[in-house]
Amino acid sequence: MSLADRAAALDAADPLAAFRDRFLPAPSVVSYLDGNSLGRPLEATARLIDDFVRDQWGGRLIQGWTDGWLEWPLVLGDRLGAVALGAAPGQTVVADSTTVLLYKLARAAVDARPGRRTVVLDTDNFPTDRYVLEGIAAERGLLLHWVETDQATGIRPDQVAEAVDEDTALVLFSHVAYRSGWLADVPEINRIAHEAGALTLWDLCHSAGSVPVQLDEWGVDLAVGCSYKYLNGGPGAPAFGYLRHSLQDSLKQPIQGWMGHRASFEMGHGYEAAPGIRALLSGTPPILAMVPMHANLDLLAEAGIDAVRAKSLQLTDYVLELADEWLAPLGVEVVSPRDPARRGGHITLRRAGFEQLLAPLWESGVIPDYRRPDGLRIGPAPLSTSFTEVHDGLAILRDLAEKHR
Amino acid sequence: MSLADRAAALDAADPLAAFRDRFLPAPSVVSYLDGNSLGRPLEATARLIDDFVRDQWGGRLIQGWTDGWLEWPLVLGDRLGAVALGAAPGQTVVADSTTVLLYKLARAAVDARPGRRTVVLDTDNFPTDRYVLEGIAAERGLLLHWVETDQATGIRPDQVAEAVDEDTALVLFSHVAYRSGWLADVPEINRIAHEAGALTLWDLCHSAGSVPVQLDEWGVDLAVGCSYKYLNGGPGAPAFGYLRHSLQDSLKQPIQGWMGHRASFEMGHGYEAAPGIRALLSGTPPILAMVPMHANLDLLAEAGIDAVRAKSLQLTDYVLELADEWLAPLGVEVVSPRDPARRGGHITLRRAGFEQLLAPLWESGVIPDYRRPDGLRIGPAPLSTSFTEVHDGLAILRDLAEKHR
Structure with a gap:
């Protein structure tokens, strides 16, 4: 199964998938990976x-x-x-x-x-x-x-x-x-x-x-x-x-x-x-x-914090999978723990020069979090982020990391 | 000229009168006299x-x-x-x-x-x-x-x-x-x-x-x-x-x-x-x-703070006028300064038992501020309050004060 198909399968099996539609649309954003910095607003919040x-x-x-x-x-x-x-x-x-x-x-x-x-x-x-x-x-x-x-x-x-x-x-x-x-x-x-x-x-x-x-x-x-x-x-x-x-x-x-x-x-x-x-x-x-x-x-x-945690670990597992497959060959290091019992809700990736990728990532609609000097934090909020969104965001990151090698 | 006619005349001559329409309506409120506690929202604010x-x-x-x-x-x-x-x-x-x-x-x-x-x-x-x-x-x-x-x-x-x-x-x-x-x-x-x-x-x-x-x-x-x-x-x-x-x-x-x-x-x-x-x-x-x-x-x-102050003094002058005419005979004392140079934006009235008037005032749609033990503060916000609104609010206060003498 391709990594894209895996994302689609994970989304199809995700019991929290429908919650994503409760959030306000962000038309210019392809992949929001910064729920660990600023969460997205709900349609209900606006009302x-x-x-x-x-x-x-x-x-x-x-x-x-x-x-x-x-x-x-x-x-x-x-x-x-x-x-x-x-x-x-x-x-x-x-x-x-x-x-x-x-x-x-x-x-x-x-x-x-x-x-x-x-x-x-x-x-x-x-x-x-x-x-x-x-x-x-x-x-x-x-x-x-x-x-x-x-x-x-x-x-x-x-x-x-x-x-x-x-x-x-x-x-x-x-x-x-x-x-x-x-x-x-x-x-x-x-x-x-x-x-x-x-x-x-x-x-x-x-x-x-x-x-x-x-x-x-x-x-x-x-x-x-x-x-x-x-x-x-x-x-x-x-x-x-x-x-x-x-x-x-x-x-x-x-x-x-x-x-x-x-x-x-x-x-x-x-x-x-x-x-x-x-x-x-x-x-x-x-x-x-x-x-x-x-x-x-x-x-x-309504969602339940345990279900949120379960999806969070699936999301960060999937981030690790993409990082190993796509990014490790490009010199990107995973800083966060692989042991789910010791892992929070985000994955930090490190490579010298990540700072230069930030502007092109934003231009492509991919928004991770950046921490100096060389860390990108990937923080997919479980209630508002799909596996496909993670896939698409990291695919663009991969392409940019290749270009700016 | 009656006190109601004076209010109408003051409103007609008020250069800031139109600003009042910029605020969101409060259908159940007859007279809001508590701008000194919580100001009203603008329609522009909601948007x-x-x-x-x-x-x-x-x-x-x-x-x-x-x-x-x-x-x-x-x-x-x-x-x-x-x-x-x-x-x-x-x-x-x-x-x-x-x-x-x-x-x-x-x-x-x-x-x-x-x-x-x-x-x-x-x-x-x-x-x-x-x-x-x-x-x-x-x-x-x-x-x-x-x-x-x-x-x-x-x-x-x-x-x-x-x-x-x-x-x-x-x-x-x-x-x-x-x-x-x-x-x-x-x-x-x-x-x-x-x-x-x-x-x-x-x-x-x-x-x-x-x-x-x-x-x-x-x-x-x-x-x-x-x-x-x-x-x-x-x-x-x-x-x-x-x-x-x-x-x-x-x-x-x-x-x-x-x-x-x-x-x-x-x-x-x-x-x-x-x-x-x-x-x-x-x-x-x-x-x-x-x-x-x-x-x-x-x-x-847009309004200018000096115009706001000028209207504020007119509003509190008018409150004093109503208080002298209507409320003093009912034992209500004006605590605030009559000298405009020493007067802020609100007028405090004092009478023993004012606390009992609070619920009936609110029920009548009149909202002043109450400060224990016996003070009512009348704080007409210049940009959102008309003279007629002050008149109507204090008329209801007068009637209630008479009833609860």
Whole structure:
């Protein structure tokens, strides 16, 4: 069977194939392989936003706040927790940006471990994670213990065991490594960190909506993630934050705003944190920007995160197949894990000079993700990407890689 | 001339009257008097958002970032600065929430005055301003010097002169007091604070888009404000922050994210702040939530902030006229200043038991703003509110106040 026929057969057998038609068309795009950077909008999202602007914002005006908007950060957080994160209600909020939530949660964590002076993190984490912690370390007089990871290994439990000790306040890693797509062993790393008395903060930006997560079961203390990748929330959509029930009384985030107050509308003197997860909020919730999440969580609940993961692995298996057959002979290296148990939702390919292919790829309607200096990330979002789309995109990549050899 | 005829005459003579038709209809609303809490959406906003979702997000996908989204926080900041804030380019960004920007700017300010240990602020400022500073004071070991203001006076320069000294790092006030609508004398308070060597941070939430502001000319150091009131950005729309050019090298905000980095997409090791105002950014910009601002700034530029202010004063003059004629005999007190030079964009009325009127007012389609314990705020947005609308709303309020005497 040809690789094109394989794609057609996989599409024909795909139980999620019909979901692809729910997304808005992108007429100039032949192959969208960047669901790991920005998810596509649903037709339902466009309708929902238009209805929201005209009927809710425009029609109800401030009455919308008491109609329900005020609860959206918690309601959507709970729903997201149930559909994608394995989090029981009352532990997840939608708010701010990933960076701001990272700051709030990391500050809350290190401030709750006043005797401990180090934070363990890895050199290959997403920049904002590293930068936020650098800032916090400087202001709180902490030391950063950098675990050296590279794209060929991901973060390993043995590295964490070596790094943590009784001086560790917090460990911070990504569940799916943004560059390589390596999947960390979250429960085992949590076990190691907790044995040393440290708290754990996980960045779920590249997992949420793609790789099932079991925050409660895995013993995660704190987590953040974004909603604009596999959750299709739109560019710069609000982030989510998770704070385990048992820590909500003892961890206090530093940005004390009116929406985290016990009684926001009393507007009284003196900040008193709300009980529970609401205390993680600071300012007025970004309601308009949360509208898409309603449609996206409906979709994800209907499809089921396990089915999404199953298709994701089939898609990335197929990417590996095409890469081995077409791209390896052209000097392209697969950086991501071949073991499905250690593989996130995207495959990173590496070849010197990939940067030059970006413009011709875009011109041909093929949109992968590029990470300096030499990585192309292929991130097919399971709900919006067909196997044939992957085939066609990588065929064009192959032709261009041959031409620019 | 009857009060209704006066409204009709004022509407007939209103040069901004036609702008009202640009807003989306709210069929169940007779009189919307809460532009100071949530501005109404434009018809153009609904179209722009739909086009954005379908053509930009849906059609261009990640290409949108290089098409221009990455620059929106600065481009919209500059435009807002020019249209409404009297701020030259390169000093204003759109980002985060007001609360988060307050935190970032206030931290930057007090950290830049390490020898000074007090922050001067007033007891009647909006809760989030007070709460944010309480948190910062606790974490940085600062003292808060509270100036006692009440709704009858607003914050006066002589109070500030008495409060600041060589130990003051920062003063924080609102330009328009959220409860009473009093307008602070910004240039004079800045002069006093600067004489003592303190920095000034102004909250413009209740001024932006309603009362002209001259940040550069008035010598403001830092400012924040929201875009969902008179700027019609939508519920929870991103905030704006201003940091004077001359302070951008020395003031450093604490939430070091990838979007404030000198070279976000190098994703290298070690945070290096971007030059200029970009360093005020932290996370991925909330693009979808910024779409309405494009339409709103077009509208405001077309109308002109001075014409908006002129109509705003006419509207609040007319509110005062109705209040004196109809409401004073019913025991309703006007809290806001009668002097137009000291009056913001809203009028606060006070009577014990106003809370009971809220439900019947809403049922009658009249939507003012309520502030505990006994204040109704009448905030007619100049671009979307007619004099007749004010007349009709306050007539219903009068009838209800009579009934619930």
